[in-house]
Amino acid sequence: MAEKEKTELKKGAPLLVVDHLTKRFADLTVLDGISLTVHEGEVIVIVGPSGCGKSTFLRCLNALEDIQGGEILLHGERITQNSKNLTELRQRVGMVFQSYELFPHLNVLDNILLAPTKVQKRKREEVKEEAMALLARIGLESKAESFPRQLSGGQKQRVAIIRALCMHPEVMLFDEVTAALDPEMVREVLDVILELANQGKTMLIVTHEMQFARAIADRVIFLNDGNICEESPPEEFFDHPKTERAKQFLQTFTFSRKGS
Amino acid sequence: MTACVRTKVYRLQASIENFRAGNNPSAWKKQQVCIVNWDFIHQYLPLYQKAAVLTLQIGALGILAAIAIGIVCTMIQYFKVPLARQVVSVYVEISRNTPLLIQLFFIYYGLPKIGIRTNPYACGVAGLAFLGGSYMTEAFRSGIEAVDKVQTESAASLGLSRLQVLRYVVFPQALTISFPAFMANVIFLLKETSVFSAISLMDLMFTAKDLIGLYYQTTESLFLLVVFYLLILLPVSVLGSLLERRMRYAGFGS
């Protein structure tokens, strides 16, 4: 009951509306008419077996893929690859990639400042102040002048999050951001995301970290074969999955030795 | 083993001594040849200097034009400009699969017959630019292709426009990646200037051949030829590898 109140409380106005989104690569249908409404301040975790289309789904939300059917609305504005104000829409949707994708020729600070100064034309000093404050928050202010190659994977990924954050996006997309990390670095990245959740950031997260998903999600979406197979609060999904497919999927995360 | 090597070294040294003393058996036969005629070298040095300046001028102009062509063609390919893109790929294939000498012959002797007249100098620059343009295009293109596609996507996801992505993210990285190929092209094009004598430009080869024909001072003429080409190409080569090393030190890693 208390949990339910939490989700109810968090639900604000609809921010992102996905309506019958269809994505095909040639003959292969990857997303088959997906509909989803994301409310302000909501954290949605998308899980599913590999190849189920969860990464493609996130990429569509940022118009990194063209779509074959349906529509994506951000505050009522349509996101497509042909949108006139595509760059403006992308500023409002932040994305963090599995492989960090810091720009190797720029130091940490310039990585963060590039888009706010060149795209949003904000004053360098002002953004720098904000960036330094955020870096201090994650304990990396001493690395501001370092180049990406001098950072560990976890540090790079945290910088990448700050870089996206500095554009003040309305919604953040996380695409398996810990999948490329060494196990001991996963925590530091997830902690940053948890803090963002506590601040009420709207987020869509694709992840394989089930513990983390359970802790952070307001809603869990189980994607299978390009369809939303299940959609429920985390406790319900993890403890009492409704579909056989979800049960199978969750079993792949538990181990037991036969006969013991 | 070592003894064997040592005797060989001694023998080599001995033969060099012999050669210096004019005791080389083949040198004996034509002694006047192997004694370098320094007067001749001194006399014709200015001729070589002039030729080297000409070679360098045409080389530099041709290479600059080639870079410009390369940049334009690369942009056309990057932005997938319809029609222009097909023209570029036809141009690249033609230019890369024919020798400069033939290109020059066609431009210099062939084109005037249909009313396009050029002087040797302009023809040299044009030929080098036509050849070099495609090599530069290939170098830049492979540099751009080597920049990971996700880099472009992550820049786009931050709201950068296509031009901004190219300018701030792809281009700086592609420049470093394609630098070795770029330097190799510069040296290749400078070397290619050696065919200019075919269109009666008074370059180094022309001068050397002229002097061999006129005075039969082969050794001196060839010596000067080698020295001058070394003077032109060695600094470029050394500078190139120095820059390359520095870029690698400042390299990206991942």
Place this chain on the structure above:
Amino acid sequence: MPDLGLNVLFKGKNLARLMGGLGVALKISLLSVVISIVLGIVVGLLMTWKNPISRALMRCYLEIVRIMPQMVLLFLVYFGTTRIFGWNLSGETSSVIVFSFWGAAEMGDLVRGALISIPQHQYESAAALGLSGGQTYRYIVLPQTVRRLIPLSMNLITRMIKTTSLVLMIGVVEVLKVSQQIIEANRMSSPNAAFGVYLTVFALYFFACWPISLLAGFLEKRWR
């Protein structure tokens, strides 16, 4: 329509002579290619050899070839050897010598590149599977090296064909020289022959090199 001077080609045996000239150029390049590949494998192995002296020597060799224009090398061998050693090398022999000298260095560098591009753990995992040194080379190293080498050496072949055009400058009667003769002989009857004939030569070289380049590009993509 201006006279493009193409009619000259169909006069008498002109076209056949032109093809014969191209044949001379192709013969020189084919001979040089074969010698280069054989010597190049040896040079490449020497380059990967740990011996510092052989390495330094090979490095020097490669640098000389990289820095000196082939034209200068041709002059050195053609004119220089006559003067210094009293040899009377024909233009064709000189050019085969120069192109092989040049090609062996370039080929050697390709072989070296292909050999060192095979990561150490390929050798290690072969050893871990119990393969002998010979077996490792036979089944693991060679197939990978050859796949990397073939497209690159095909590009070298086209470079060599293109470079044979230079032998005109040391008096070999090849396709360009034949063209000059044809143009000269028909100066009165077709003054515009230069355009048509040189255009034809241009096309001949293009169609000699282009298929090889295409195939090399195709193989490179396929075997990557």
